[in-house]
Amino acid sequence: MNFITIDKSNWTKGIEKSRETYQIFGPVEDKNGCRIEPLEAGVQPIMDADVTVMSPKSVLFPQTETILTADLDESKDDHHIMKRAKQQYTPRAVLGIRPYDARAIQLVKLNFDNPDYQDPYWCDAYEATTFVGLGVNRPGPCDFSTSTGCGPFSEEGLDVLLADLDDRYLAKVLTPKGEAWAAACGFDAGADAKESQALFDILRKEAEKNISTDLAFDKLAQKSILDLYEAPFWDDVAFSCINCGTCTYVCPTCWCFDIQDETKHKKAARFRIWDTCMSPLFTSHASGHNPRESKVHRVRQRFMHKLKYFVDKYDQGIMCVGCGRCVASCPVNIDIREVCKTMNNYEKK
Amino acid sequence: MDTCIEKIKAICTDLFSKGEVEKVIGFAGGSIPMATRPIAVTSEADVEKLVFNAFCGLNLANYVTKNNLPKDGAKIAVVAKGCDARNLVTHMVENQVPRDQVYIIGVPCTGMADKRRIAQRFEDEITQCTQDGDTFTVTSALQQEVIAKKDVLRHNCQYCTHRNPPVYDVMAGEPVEEQILDQPFPDVDHIASMDPETRWDHFAELTKNCIRCYACRNACPLCYCPTCFVDESSPQWVGKGQDETDITTFHFLRAFHCAGRCTDCGACVEACPMGINVRDFTRKLNKDALDLFGWEAGMDLDRRPPLDVYSPDDPDDFIK
């Protein structure tokens, strides 16, 4: 593990140089807000952007991804045989993501890369990706990442962690992937490890002071699933919900998807798209029966999955990294912090 | 407007003490700056939770649907701005809810603030926002600003000509003066002045960030279909991915389903997480409804909507 100083006047040159090896992703701002996107040559990531509305999960798990294709031309030997769609998995670097988003990717990894199943699309993309995070000097009012096992300068899941020091970045290189990225950028001005670590510690402490939410979920694991499931507060939690999919789409840890087939003339494609447990269609059976018929069921499912089922299944804390995107984007201000508190404090009478 | 809330609370307390309504649908304070949350108040003790400010931008008629009404015929009360009340009238005209089951607490409205316009004035995230009459004091870690509401008014509120509810049971304040506009649809006229290719590009650019969360649809009181056309699986009318044709199809058809029904309440835009002004679609329909039929939705309980009735005078030069 070593530290590098990157003078900001060299930053752009280094990034452009790294394009010889890497496809670059990063925050972009346009009139519609901020999101993480692939950046064309010459387009720079906006490092001082506010929290992006959309998380970087799309780098590994695009909202629409063609996974299989087939030729329907019966004169061909391999007609109607589904084959893996051709995708590029050349090295890519995601710049300027927030540390909690890197942890989120580690949580999503539990689903796509585990002993039982390795999703080839997600795993190949993950292998190809270098995550360059930027510590958050001034967390906003929705940020509660210190409560969820990460924080504004968390290193989990990152290959490089940058700290913004006005005229320069201090980079903490955490993995061989990170070393390769720094080398490809030509960033090689070493910094004293002890001093640098001390600086990181100061910045982290300063940043953490801005986070006022102290979220407790310590009692969730001990609670009975059925008690929480049947708790009386769900109607109140769900009342204002309009059942849009915003919270699940902006969430960096929501991984549910749907599979769709489309054909035209002699071509067929199967693709996967994000799905949302907020939609009635998510659980609609072919018979017409829907086990989660009302919005209360669906709202309960979202929070039970994140704050109870996940806790029980993986023993990795809650399925939330405290980015606050759902809190900020929810049209009706449903706040996961409040729901978590309600669930954690609930005692069946 | 800030005195309204005291009147709203007094009215609600009175309604509960007389047992006239089962619940009141209104707004409660939010957990973050510039947010409010729709709430159903069911007892006198909870009336204190109600708020009314310039961030009550959703449409509460959305919470008054056939399935949400008490089955025993009991009344519910709704806190309604001009647009909310017009959408309640639309519900009644479309036979969704009976007039006698809804008690409308009318609020004379001077417009809602555009959160995005306020946020744009700040380099970093807003940590606090307080409203005092028609000004806001907005604070972030780096700056503090005092902002006049008129400078950050939502676009639909700038062009609103029905700030007072046309139908109500009680008013929570003196009616406010209605705006008289020389040009009620400058945004529609502006798009119309472009050539067709530019218009197409305008709408493509507008919807390119759409994530298909359907917040616009779900925030809209008009969208009460049991199953929306985009959620149908057999037949599947429209693809579900991020294809631009599918996205455009969704927005075009969603808008057209609101033809002659939309009150331009702006809830769709308020709800959109990506800041897309989907009103660019519906405003054209509102303009046509006014130009072709002299119609504004939700003004009258006794008049049928133009697309609901046939009249020999209907324009028909498009039929060949």
Place this chain on the structure above:
Amino acid sequence: MMGNLLEHMGVDRNRLHFSWISSAEATKFVDVVKEISDKVRALGTTKKFAKDYTK
């Protein structure tokens, strides 16, 4: 109003056609379909509201 909105969105009005045809007017239906087909064919292909499956 639907035609107006489509036109507002940049779709060529000549590609839209509204006719009132009774179920008994088979010949009128055939004539109208022929007429529209010829007219639209003459306008050429469009990418508007035409999904590109090659992506």
